[in-house]
Amino acid sequence: MRAVVIDGKGAFRLEQRADPVAGPGLVTVRVHAAGLNAADLQQARGDYPAPPGWPADIPGLEIAGEVEQVGAGVTGVSVADRVMALVGGGGHAERIAVPADVLLPVPAGLSWQEAAGFPEAFSTAWDALVVQAGVRAGDRVLVTGAAGGVGTAMVQVAAASGAHVVASARRPELHGRLKELAPAGSTVEVVLPGQEGGLAPYDVVVELVGGEDCLRRVELLRTRGKVLVVGVQGGAVAPLRMFDLMLARAQLIGTTIRGRSPAEKALLAATVRTHVVPLLAEGELRVPVDAAFPLDRCSDAYARLAGPGKFGKVVMLPW
Amino acid sequence: MRAVVIDGKGAFRLEQRADPVAGPGLVTVRVHAAGLNAADLQQARGDYPAPPGWPADIPGLEIAGEVEQVGAGVTGVSVADRVMALVGGGGHAERIAVPADVLLPVPAGLSWQEAAGFPEAFSTAWDALVVQAGVRAGDRVLVTGAAGGVGTAMVQVAAASGAHVVASARRPELHGRLKELAPAGSTVEVVLPGQEGGLAPYDVVVELVGGEDCLRRVELLRTRGKVLVVGVQGGAVAPLRMFDLMLARAQLIGTTIRGRSPAEKALLAATVRTHVVPLLAEGELRVPVDAAFPLDRCSDAYARLAGPGKFGKVVMLPW
Incomplete structure (x- = not known):
């Protein structure tokens, strides 16, 4: 199969790789579309290695496609099922092996492009806002960097x-x-x-930008408010005025999904399958796709991801 | 009555003030001993005003003494009861009016000095460690600045x-x-x-010092660990490396008690009365008293509080 590979200099190029095999508990998926994420660029720079058990040099954290092989011990999944999944790496390839317990069904009528842009952004948004911050009706939520893939998901999940x-x-x-x-x-x-200050205070601030001033947003919180630190591409170190945090009795919560254990990822997938996929199926949640690129234009895809002015997800179309 | 007063220049001096009166829901207490806290020094510098309803210019956040008057509507409290309380200010005086619902009983055998050093430190420690961070058996807890009044309480409550x-x-x-x-x-x-790194990782880090490097301690956390930001006298602004927070899926939790609503304070007092005072009565928790000063040596008391090398609480003896 063809796969995007990160070479020794941090550039992306296409290579021929052996097709994956569906070992016990796994399925292989023919990847019709795969989402791009800032983490792919970080991985290329060498500061965000793939977790154990996933391809070390093939980027790609979310995929949508058809099941091709079903491994031993897997139940409830059949060849040709339309599935999507958050994966630990290796998504930007024509095929990938995925633990069956993280698969999500692709709702009828959803395109491969939209399905490919769902798992990472919406799992992150649901986990951060609902599971961790406990957002509920009547809360005031600020989402920074709202036009990106995760931002558009956060806005919708909060609303x-x-x-x-x-x-x-x-x-x-x-x-x-x-x-x-x-x-x-x-x-x-x-x-x-x-x-953002003009519409303060907030119960939850979702930080998707980073940068030197980003922790000043603690000032915008209500008492016992929370800042969810989810993305810091604009600068990963910032001064914190600790009295602001103390006087508001506020919390800064850092979160990522990639480094979690397989069991934690299966648990999150089960939560998303039960609570979030139905909202997608009903059309209450939508996946805005900014641009889609065939696999042989992978460099253009990553350049689009890195550039400004996106709305929603950038996806790749391996198959 | 005599009271310590913060003058316009941020210095402390004794003044004669009118005795407080026990209005509805209040009792007046003859203050035998009162604890000193870093917040008293901050208040003198003008950056930590007393909350509404408390003397604006008399410092002192915790007292122990005898009930003198019982206001209308107060039940379960009698004249001459030995009580202690966390108060919003005004503790460094011969008498104070206190809402009856924040009173704690002084266990038999406990000295006034020890009782005066209990409410602020142990309420803070219990609330931060047990209520907010959910510390439990088997957790690893780091307490920085451990020799001070709050530090010695944190060490004991965690243990x-x-x-x-x-x-x-x-x-x-x-x-x-x-x-x-x-x-x-x-x-x-x-x-x-x-x-501290040599004994890492920690589930909870209690920050009682502050300073430029203090948020580097996020590196010492286990996955899903927490830093409780409780005291930052050594420097209230510090850089946070947000990737450390994200990769550990860690939380920074700021906390103070003084600015809470009367209802929240009554709730915390009820929790402390039920769960913490019994441990004090049984001798499992102890209040180390570093030094005690009569009211007319209040300047020496605050100097001792501000200086190095303390072990436990500095208290004042108004009556």
Whole structure:
């Protein structure tokens, strides 16, 4: 099969690799589409290695496709099933072996591109907002970097949970599309970065940007508010004014999914399968796709991911 | 009555003030002893004002003494009861009015000095470690600045909860006394600041020092570990390496008690009355008193509080 490989210099190129085999507990999937994530770029820079058990040099954290082989001991999954999954790496290839217990069903009518953009962004959003921060109806939630793949998922999951959402995004031309993400019955307010204070206070701030000033947003929290630190591409070190944290009795919560144990990932997948996939099937959640590229244009795909002005997910189409 | 007053220049002096009166829901207490806290010094500097309803210019956050008057609607409290309480200010005076619902009984045999050093330190320790961080048997807990009033309480509450405790303290001559704080059946290891990494990882780090490097201790956490930010006298702004927080899926939790609502304070007092005072009565928890000063030596008391080398609480003896 063809796969994107990170070479010794941190560049991406296509190589021929052996097809994976469905060992016990695994299935192999023919990858129709695969989402790109900032973590792919970090991995290429050498500072975010794949966890054990996953291809070390093939990027790609989420896939959608058809089951080709079903390994021993796997039940409830059949050849040709349409599946999607958050994976530990290796998604940017024509085939991948995946533990059966992290598979999610692709709802009828959803395109491969949309399905490929769902697992990482929506698992991250659900886990961070609902499982960890306990967002509930009436909360005020600020999402920074709201126009990206994870940002558009965070906005929707918060709004679907009954929160009042403020989305912050740099490009004014994307603000209208962010407002349209609000599920029926909810509203999303959109502001430029730096204007978030005008709509404070917040119960939850979702940090998807990073940078030197990002922890100043602790000031915008209500008492016992929380900052979810999910993405810091804009700068990974920032000063924290600890009195602000103490006086608000606030929490900073760091989160990632990739380094979790297989059991934790299976648990999260079960939660997403039960609670989030149905909202996707009903159309309450949507996956905005910014751009899609065939596998042989992988460099263009990563360049688009790294560049500005995206709305939603960048995906690759291996098959 | 005589009271310590913060003058316009941030200095402390004794003044004559009117005696408080026990309005509805209040009692007045003749203050036999009152604990000193870093917050008193912050208040004198003007950056930690007293909450509404408490004397604005009389410091003092915890008292022990005898009930003198009982206000309307107060039940279960009688004149001459020996009580202690965490208060919003005004403790460094001969008398104070206190909401009856925050009173704690002073166990038989406990001295006024010990009782005066209990409410703030042990309420803070119990609330942070047990209520907020959920410390439990088998956890590894690091307490920085362990020799101070809150530090000695944190060490004991963590150890009494079944945690393995590592206490960090600058003065080697105090290390033996820290080890002796371990309740029967537990052990406390003691290290110098900077040596905490040798005994990592920790489930909970209690930050009582602050300073430029303090958030580097996020590196010492186990997965899903927590840093409780409780005291930052050594420097209130520090850089946070957000990837460390994300990869450990860790939490920074800021906490203070003073700014909480009266209802929250009553709830915390009820918890302390039920769970912590009995441990004090049984001798499992102890209040080390570093030094005690009469009211007319209040300046010496605050100087001792601000200086190095303390072990446990500094208290004042108004009556």
